[in-house]
Amino acid sequence: AVVSTQSTGGYRTDMNDKRLSRLKHKVVKVPDSVKLLFVMRIANIPGPMPQKVRKILQNLRLTDINNAVLVQHSDNMIEKIKVIEPYITWGYPSLRSIHNLIFKYGYGEVDGVKLALSSNVIIENKFSKQGLLCLEDVVKQIFEAGSHFEMLVKFMYPFKLQPPKGGFRRVAQHFSKNGAWGNRAEKINTLIRKML
Numbered sequence: 001a002v003v004s005t006q007s008t009g010g011y012r013t014d015m016n017d018k019r020l021s022r023l024k025h026k027v028v029k030v031p032d033s034v035k036l037l038f039v040m041r042i043a044n045i046p047g048p049m050p051q052k053v054r055k056i057l058q059n060l061r062l063t064d065i066n067n068a069v070l071v072q073h074s075d076n077m078i079e080k081i082k083v084i085e086p087y088i089t090w091g092y093p094s095l096r097s098i099h100n101l102i103f104k105y106g107y108g109e110v111d112g113v114k115l116a117l118s119s120n121v122i123i124e125n126k127f128s129k130q131g132l133l134c135l136e137d138v139v140k141q142i143f144e145a146g147s148h149f150e151m152l153v154k155f156m157y158p159f160k161l162q163p164p165k166g167g168f169r170r171v172a173q174h175f176s177k178n179g180a181w182g183n184r185a186e187k188i189n190t191l192i193r194k195m196l
Contacts, residue, residue: 028078028183030092035145037077038093038188040068040161042180043171045086056080057087061158066195068159070098072145086172086181091188099139100196106135107157114157126155161195 030037041062060069060080070093071077081090093101106117108126115122120134130148132138141148173179175187184191 028082030073030078034073034092036093036143037071037073037081037090038068038097038192039071039081039088039090041065041087042089042168043087053084053087056084062088064160066161066163068101068161070142070153072149089175089181089184089188089191091184092186093192094186094189095139095143097189097192098143101159101192102135102139102142104196105159105161108155109157117156164191164194
């Protein structure tokens with residue numbers, strides 16, 4: 001039997017609605033001590049993307065595979081992550097991971113120009129009024145989700161990482177089932193090391 005494009009589209013929409021409903025009611029437990037989350041886009045799922053998913057990915061600047069961002073842990077952010085989880089992997093980055101990400105893949109916008117964060121002069125010129133004089137100050141402020149966190153992450157571009165050797169395996173499966181997507185908790189640091 002021939003299935004029309006229209007009916008296929010309707011089927012996909014129904015499937016997306018069911019998936020979103022399932023994810024919405026999923027319980028995600030993150031330790032209270034976690035202030036910061038590392039979130040990375042790892043997949044494109046075939047078929048039309050639900051509008052809600054697309055909007056969240058765009059707002060988080062996760063429009064490309066291997067794009068990654070640092071976000072503050074909050075109930076609202078966890079709700080967003082639940083919606084986009086099949087497209088991402090995430091976890092709790094260590095201070096060392098944040099240091100390596102910023103020093104190797106950190107870019108910021110200065111006067112409309114994308115610049116590698118390779119010099120403390122860039123930070124001092126941009127943020128001296130906030131008491132941030134070097135890259136180490138930026139790393140510390142981000143890791144602690146300090147008072148200048150939002151300003152710093154808006155200044156910085158998403159990290160564009162290298163694919164892990166051999167690529168991601170079983171991207172359609174959750175990390176807990178030996179797949180790629182979902183919460184890796186502290187194990188996200190192992191993945192970050194493989195992609196630096």
